[in-house]
Amino acid sequence: MTAPAIDVRDLHVHLGASHVLRGVDLRVDPGEVVALLGANGSGKSTLVRTVVGVLEPTRGEVDLLGHRRGSDVPWDRIGYVPQRVSAAAGVPSTAAEVVASGLLHRGRLTLPRGWRRQAREALAQVGLADRADDATNRLSGGQQQRVLIARALVRSPEVLVLDEPVAGVDRPSQEAFAATMARLVDDGLTVLVVLHELGELAGLISRAVVLRHGRVVHDGAPPRPHGEHGTEGHEHIHPHTSEVPAVSGSGLGLTDTPFESEQEARP
Numbered sequence: 001m002t003a004p005a006i007d008v009r010d011l012h013v014h015l016g017a018s019h020v021l022r023g024v025d026l027r028v029d030p031g032e033v034v035a036l037l038g039a040n041g042s043g044k045s046t047l048v049r050t051v052v053g054v055l056e057p058t059r060g061e062v063d064l065l066g067h068r069r070g071s072d073v074p075w076d077r078i079g080y081v082p083q084r085v086s087a088a089a090g091v092p093s094t095a096a097e098v099v100a101s102g103l104l105h106r107g108r109l110t111l112p113r114g115w116r117r118q119a120r121e122a123l124a125q126v127g128l129a130d131r132a133d134d135a136t137n138r139l140s141g142g143q144q145q146r147v148l149i150a151r152a153l154v155r156s157p158e159v160l161v162l163d164e165p166v167a168g169v170d171r172p173s174q175e176a177f178a179a180t181m182a183r184l185v186d187d188g189l190t191v192l193v194v195l196h197e198l199g200e201l202a203g204l205i206s207r208a209v210v211l212r213h214g215r216v217v218h219d220g221a222p223p224r225p226h227g228e229h230g231t232e233g234h235e236h237i238h239p240h241t242s243e244v245p246a247v248s249g250s251g252l253g254l255t256d257t258p259f260e261s262e263q264e265a266r267p
């Protein structure tokens with residue numbers, strides 16, 4: 001029997017004084033595309049950041065590709081696109097250099113031979129083949145987000161975890177992203193994606209998990225759009241107001257993860 005790609009059991013996470021995740025169970029099987037939905041502050045980012053090893057659970061277990069988090073997770077088979085970071089943060093870099101950093105992970109601190117070709121191929125997957133040598137600060141926000149997706153794809157992951165990959169991204173980048181995802185999912189990629197709107201990805205989603213106040217309140221078919229937003233072309237599935245005010249930055253120590261620098265770059 002194949003192990004689940006992601007298997008979270010009875011997960012509790014505290015951030016500061018807040019009990020953010022309160023007994024979350026989440027299973028993603030190989031080849032599934034699972035959307036993680038919920039109002040602002042419901043705990044979506046906290047869940048995916050704990051899954052990829054950026055945050056520590058207070059209680060509960062996280063297994064990735066059959067490996068218990070905290071032991072020998074094969075991070076090179078897992079890609080992560082964090083929320084709201086700029087690809088242009090930090091030192092000046094070209095798009096290809098940012099993408100190549102995705103080839104580094106725990107235990108590998110030098111770029112492999114052929115990294116330029118790999119970076120270009122990953123950029124081609126997100127429609128940016130011709131921008132490889134451009135400084136990232138010359139790219140639009142949407143293009144920078146595509147660079148970060150290419151950085152996750154460059155290691156040819158089996159599992160891709162994305163935190164609101166198209167939030168605030170221009171239409172051409174959303175469409176390019178959806179086309180890339182469709183191709184990768186067709187090739188068997190497993191996806192856990194935090195979304196506010198199903199949007200262009202609606203046709204790819206096999207299951208939706210909805211969080212509310214740190215608990216799973218729905219695990220099954222994606223919810224249908226409703227109310228005044230239930231019109232063609234507008235798949236709005238979250239309340240407009242935050243249930244809980246957002247606090248940016250984790251303020252926590254970072255352990256057991258190849259993804260530290262992404263969190264440091266978080267505004």
Ligand SMILES: Nc1ncnc2c1ncn2[C@@H]1O[C@H](COP(=O)(O)OP(=O)(O)OP(=O)(O)O)[C@@H](O)[C@H]1O
Pocket residue numbers: 015016017018020038039040041042043044045046047244245246247248249250251252
């Ligand atoms: N470092 C922190 N310290 C204390 N509380 C935090 C911290 N980071 C986040 N929180 C709180 O944890 C809760 C969940 O936040 P999280 O970012 O996981 O929610 P979310 O569902 O991803 O929201 P959004 O849709 O706004 O991104 C919120 O109440 C938030 O204020």
